[in-house]
Amino acid sequence: MKNTAYPMKPKRSRWKLWSIYILLFLVYVWALSGVPLEGFKETAGQITKSIINGLFAPDWDYVYLPDGEDLLRGLLDTLAIAILGTFVSAFFCIPFAFWAANNISKSVLLTQSGKFMLSFIRTFPELVMALIFIKVVGPGSFAGVLALGLHSIGMLGKLFAEEIENIDLGPTEALKATGANPIQMLWFAVVPQVIPGFISYTLYRFEINLRSASVLGIIGAGGIGTPLIFAIQSRDWSRVGIILLGIIVMVTIIDMISSSIRKRIV
Amino acid sequence: MRKSLTHPPHKEFSRINMKKRKHIWTTLFIILLFAWSIRQTETSLLDFIHGFSNMFDLLVQMFPPNWAYFDNVIPPMLDTLRMALLGTTIGAILAIPFALLSASNVFTNKWLYYPVRFILNLVRTIPELLLAAIFVAILGLGPLPGIFALGIFSMGIIAKLTYEATEGIDPGPLEAMTAVGANKIQWIGYSVVPQVTPYYISFVLYALEINVRAAAILGLVGAGGIGEYYDKTLGFLEYDKVSTIIICTLLVVVAIDFVSTKLREKLL
Known part of the structure; x- marks a missing residue:
């Protein structure tokens, strides 16, 4: 685009380029020096083979068992965790979003503190949150819901705040001119403008949450992850195969539904 | 909605009515989804309030960091x-x-x-x-x-x-x-x-x-x-x-x- 065909690059930028290369080289030397590369187990090939065999011969009986834990129940649990987690975060991030949006309040300090708060919540990994919530409410789906709900506030709050910052202020001023109070201004001028964006971002976050919910079980926070990690640990590869297949199918279907709704809204 | 049946339905009116009905169905669906997911995950507000004191204890123990x-x-x-x-x-x-x-x-x-x-x-x-x-x-x-x-x-x-x-x-x-x-x-x-x-x-x-x-x-x-x-x-x-x-x-x-x-x- 910009730099397609210079005959000769200026000297200073060549120096700059070389120093970048040398820096990268040093970084890689450092990175590779810390990794034990002799770590291949002699059984690796054999295990890989049995994994591939298991993945191509899934344990179909596991899909539905009349009594106890089966694939469908695990997937429904996962779905429910993702849905509820998304609901919780979509609800609680709204005050945060208004706090962080720079056109709602004039104070820079206020909006910056809101933005910092949201990015602080965002950087906290959800699995660590789940670990902590397991300590608080005990293992199970509820801990997963709380972890997803809290973690998603960070990202949804940021996206919602950006949506609020992008609204047209005309309707607000018009309402102000007619003597509306702040609540009426919010309800009749701001809310109708931001609702489509809010719904679209919530659906997008729901797609992400579904993926996260499917691994929460690995640490005991409910959903399909728990039977999956048990199956991996007991080397039951045909069961791993059917669970992976179930996750892939569920995620793909939900993605399709969610993105078709999003396309219609925006 | 009843009234629109007795009067000859105006085109514009029925369009708005349809939209309204769609909104009602969507809201109902969302509420059902919400209720189902609460049941499925065995979420209860009581547990949460119960866990709140645990949460507080934990936060106290986390400070100061080591x-x-x-x-x-x-x-x-x-x-x-x-x-x-x-x-x-x-x-x-x-x-x-x-x-x-x-x-x-x-x-x-x-x-x-x-x-x-x-x-x-x-x-x-x-x-x-x-x-x-x-x-x-x-x-x-x-x-x-x-x-x-x-x-x-x-x-x-x-x-x-x-x-x-x-x-x-x-x-x-x-x-x-x-x-x-x-x-x-x-x-x-x-x-x-x-x-x-x-x-x-x-x-x-x-x-x-x-x-x-x-x-x-x-x-x-x-x-x-x-x-x-x-x-x-x-x-x-x-x-x-x-x-x-x-x-x-x-x-x-x-x-x-x-x-x-x-x-x-x-x-x-």
Whole structure:
């Protein structure tokens, strides 16, 4: 685009380029020096083979068992965790979003503190949150819901705040001119403008949450992850195969539904 | 609604009525979804209120953080960074052929780019922690399975973003290369690569940001890095150490994000 065909690059930028290369080289030397590369187990090939065999011969009986834990129940649990987690975060991030949006309040300090708060919540990994919530409410789906709900506030709050910052202020001023109070201004001028964006971002976050919910079980926070990690640990590869297949199918279907709704809204 | 039946339905009126009915159905559906998910996850507000005092206790125990533990945290934190870096590198290299093969303006054959995109979609549905758990079963404990899991995971992200960027490039140079009779390799090297490279580097940096966060938790399934220390310290109820680990992770993530964002701003 910009730099397609210079005959000769200026000297200073060549120096700059070389120093970048040398820096990268040093970084890689450092990175590779810390990794034990002799770590291949002699059984690796054999295990890989049995994994591939298991993945191509899934344990179909596991899909539905009349009594106890089966694939469908695990997937429904996962779905429910993702849905509820998304609901919780979509609800609680709204005050945060208004706090962080720079056109709602004039104070820079206020909006910056809101933005910092949201990015602080965002950087906290959800699995660590789940670990902590397991300590608080005990293992199970509820801990997963709380972890997803809290973690998603960070990202949804940021996206919602950006949506609020992008609204047209005309309707607000018009309402102000007619003597509306702040609540009426919010309800009749701001809310109708931001609702489509809010719904679209919530659906997008729901797609992400579904993926996260499917691994929460690995640490005991409910959903399909728990039977999956048990199956991996007991080397039951045909069961791993059917669970992976179930996750892939569920995620793909939900993605399709969610993105078709999003396309219609925006 | 009843009234509209007795009067001859006006066109505009019935349209609004339809819209209203649709809204009512949507709201009902959402409420049902909400109620079902509460039942399914056995969520109760009482449990939450009950757990609140636990939460408070835990937070009290987390402060002040155990600063002496910082020395123990730094080596695994550096391991985590190494894993993220090498994983991203593997992903970046693997992503190149996938991105080119799935861009419809580079290879125009439908039977080529749809299957490759399908594979990419498949790869992206599998969470990195699951990949790590599977690689741990194959390669044993340590950072190596983590690196491979991150590699495959970030390959999916980088390849998708890059092929989308590739499809948006200026077709002029492509046609020019075709006109002078370049072979496919020359064609890609001189018309596609110069246009896509800044985007590609930016996506690699973005994947690095994601991978640093991901690498910090891979230890939970035994794939190396700082994640193992969460398990150890939480297991022994050493919450002051947990908060040290969390603070250290946050610092590293924020630092990497900052550097990467600055670099990306410069690139694009």
